[in-house]
Amino acid sequence: MLAAAPRLRAVLMRLAQAVPVVAGVVVISFLLTRALPGDPAVYFAGVAADEASIEQTRVAMGLDKPLPVQFVHYVGDLLQGDLGQSLSSGRPVATDLANRLPASLELTLTALFLAVVIAVPLGVLAATRPGTWVDHLCRVLVTAGVSLPTFFTGILLIYIFYYLAGIAPSPLGRLDFIYLSPDHVTGFYLIDAALMGDWETWRGAAEQLVLPAATLALFTLAPIARMTRAAMLTALSSDFIRTARAAGLSGGTVLYRYAFRNALLPVVTTLGMVFSFALGANVLVEKVFAWPGIGSYAVEALVVSDYAAVQGFVLVMALLFVTLNLLIDLLYTVIDPRIGFDAQ
Amino acid sequence: MTDLTSRRRFLKMGGAGASILPFLRAMPASAQGSDTLVVVTGATINSLDLHRTGTSRASYQVGINCYDRLLTFGAKEVPGNGLSYDYTVVEPELAESWTESDDGMTLTFRLKPNATFWDGRKVTAADVKWSFDRAVSVGGFPTVQMKAGGLERPEQFIVEDDETFVIQLDRPSKLTIPDLAVPVPYIINSVEALANATEDDPWALEYLHTTPAGSGAYKVARWNPGEQLVYERNDEWVGGSLPAVQRVVIREVPSPATRRALIERGDVQVAFDIPDKDASELAGTLDVFSTPVENCIHCLCPNFAFEPFQDPDVRKAIAYAIPYEAIFKAAAFERGLPLWGGAEEITDIAWPRKTQYYTDLDKAKEHIAKSGHADGFDVPLSISLDLASWMEPTALLVQEALGKIGINVTIEKIPGANWRTAVLVEKRLPLHLENFGGWLNTPDYYFFWAYKDGHLFNSSNYRNEEIEALVDATLHMPMDDPEYAPQIKRMFEIALDELPRIPLYQPALNVATNGAEGYEFWFHRQLDVRVLKAV
Secondary structure: OOOOOHHHHHHHHHHHHHHHHHHHHHHHHHHHHHHOOOOHHHHHHOOOOOHHHHHHHHHHOOOOOOHHHHHHHHHHHHHOOOOOEOOOOOOEHHHHHHHHHHHHHHHHHHHHHHHHHHHHHHHHHHHHOOOOHHHHHHHHHHHHHHHOOHHHHHHHHHHHHHHHOOOOOOOOOOOOOOOOOOOOOOOOHHHHHHHHOOHHHHHHHHHHHHHHHHHHHHHHHHHHHHHHHHHHHHHHOOHHHHHHHHOOOOHHHHHHHHHHHHHHHHHHHHHHHHHHHHHHHOHHHHHHOOOOOHHHHHHHHHHOOOHHHHHHHHHHHHHHHHHHHHHHHHHHHHHOOOOOOOOO | OOOOOOHHHHHHHOOOHHHOOOOOOOOOHHHOOOOEEEEEEOOOOOOOOOOOOOOOHHHHHHHHHHOEOOEEEEEEEOOOOOEEEEEEEEEEOOEEEEEEOOOOOEEEEEEOOOOEOOOOOEOOHHHHHHHHHHHHHOOOHHHHHHHHOOOOOHHHEEEEEOOEEEEEOOOOOOOHHHHOOOOOOOEOOHHHHHHOOOOOOOOOHHHHHHOOOOOOOEEEEEEEOOOEEEEEEOOOOOOOOOOOOOEEEEEEOOOHHHHHHHHHHOOOOEEEOOOHHHHHHHOOOOEEEEEEOOOEOEEEEEOOOOHHHHOHHHHHHHHHHOOHHHHHHHHHOOOOEEOOOOOOOOOOOOOOOOOOOOOOHHHHHHHHHHOOOOOOEEEEEEEEHHHHHHHHHHHHHHHHHHHOOOEEEEEEEEOHHHHHHHHHHOOOOOEEEEOOEOOOOOHHHHHHHHOOOOOOOOOOOOOOHHHHHHHHHHOOOOOOOOOHHHHHHHHHHHHHHHOOOEEEEEOEEEEEEOOEEOOEEOOOOOOOHHHOEEO
């Protein structure tokens, strides 16, 4: 059966290849968290803890056992789907991540959508009209996007649109306090609110998304626009475009059916990279907009040496990237049928 | 609580009629009624149970607002800074009255007969005992804090009848009564807790972590860790006068710039624990309270384990070289109180007090010349990255000043996670900044933690036999004992002469309000929402 469905076989192969990667991540994240400076027992024993209560805390946390024993316990729990208990939040890491990952994904995906909608046409335009004002606009936007740190853009946007103009909602996270969060189905507020048919909440959530997503979009726009422009320039100067033009095909057909489609591959690759990068890098945006995302969760966990939370975060990110790479590879074959899985 | 609280249940909790949540869609944030207040803070509430290991400081507010203690403190005016709790006035909260036996060893509390938990059950002495047993048994911070008041073992807590609770002390202590009014010894609904306890978890730590079960002024209507906590008033509360506000929303906003924009726009009514810089800049336009934190001092600590600091002249040279005024301006933005340039003679027992030191480079040079280190030496000055907002400017100014007397300082920044281990547990930092503040507001209590050998906040490895004896003698002694004041003065004299901790200034807790009033400062440095009113 598998032989009859080469794509399915290839997908399964890729998944099998991911197993050693994930196993490696488990080992490395375990070792790295233990190598972190700082003593979580001291931290979590509290402000006025003495030697005895620090020791009690250490035993309660299982940190008095040797490393290999701790590792066996960790892997045993992991095999049962238990990511452990976060000390700082006091809840299972899986629950924390399930609450926070959708928040980050919702923000990142919206930002990426915004970025693509602006950057790809901009890149195409800039490539078809090099040296004109469109090209210059593209360059200015791209330079501004990469050179302004996200926390600065975020604060600037809050200052202009919330503080001065008063048109943006209070930067209070995913929803203003006057709304109740929608019932948890996917964790994406926009989707959950739509599922409930609660369009007021949907609007509230969407309004809260605008500024942080714009901040992040401005940052991710740059590589996408540059890559689109460069890929389009290469494609447009290729022989097959010259042939197509010589054959008298219309400008639109040449541009979109032949040049753009060929230029898409590097753009999709960049998109994948930008996505994984943005998901981790939006910590600062999360902080500025009080967004309860996975980035700030991981940073706070790192600061207090909350082992289980850090490991859970790394593991989830690893799984996410494995999936993402698989999706991108599959996308390649859709965009360019010449790329088969056999080649890999 | 988070996952369990369904939308429907939350609406029910909202109560009937007029008190429905203002989640009514058409209502803009700025137009909410006087029955809801919104507070922003940068800190995370990570548990609803203070007794649990790993509970963050910000979470203590749940212990204060949702639970009652037997006793509480009264309030007093602070000139120019609103209200503050009053350490000298102890008032009943769940207790109706209490008596002390003549030898001071037995305390008998009568509970308020009409006090009930949220589930309607009467508060009994058995609940008090269970809660106290829990605090002294779970270990960690609650147990240490209970011990400070002489409360160490479950056998000390006796249920006489439903409304009478007795504490048997090993020795009389002036710290016992105040220690009953700190956040730790709060009273839990033991029946509800026990129903949710397991064999592995006899104190229901897991259950109470997410589900408070108290009798306090506010219930927790909703808690999303890392996002918000919503308090809903308990109309049956008998612990004090009923709060004016029906609902208080605590929102976590990590970025101080965002918090500032929110409070300035008036979309939130209280910004709690704002940076000194924002406090000084907002003071002109908003109501800003900068209350000096009682019994708390920001210090520069020379560690006695580091050879040059064993020389008293080196320590004095440093004390005269420090640019106190510049530090107070750059690190504290003049919020708080200066602690330099006082009289040498000690006439009262107020603490923190102004030291006899001030910036005088000539004196500093004299002392360093007299010392065994006239040619100077190299030393790292350690600061915590978590506390960089005041430590970094302070360290830079100290570095510059000590350079002038030949002490070559390099600044060492330590990540927050390591700081406590390095400075308090291992006590290995030669020169560092420290900010201990004692909850119980007596000088002997401060000295107990910060000047006794081996104690946690004595990060200088200081030991002085006379101080050891004086702290032991005064710690439990009533403050009106004629022996007390002279011994405390002697303690001050030694500590300020030997300088294991060089006081820089007394910090302040800054709170800005815009549309709320009644803010009261507490030693625990958390927000008591029970006294807030909307304007």
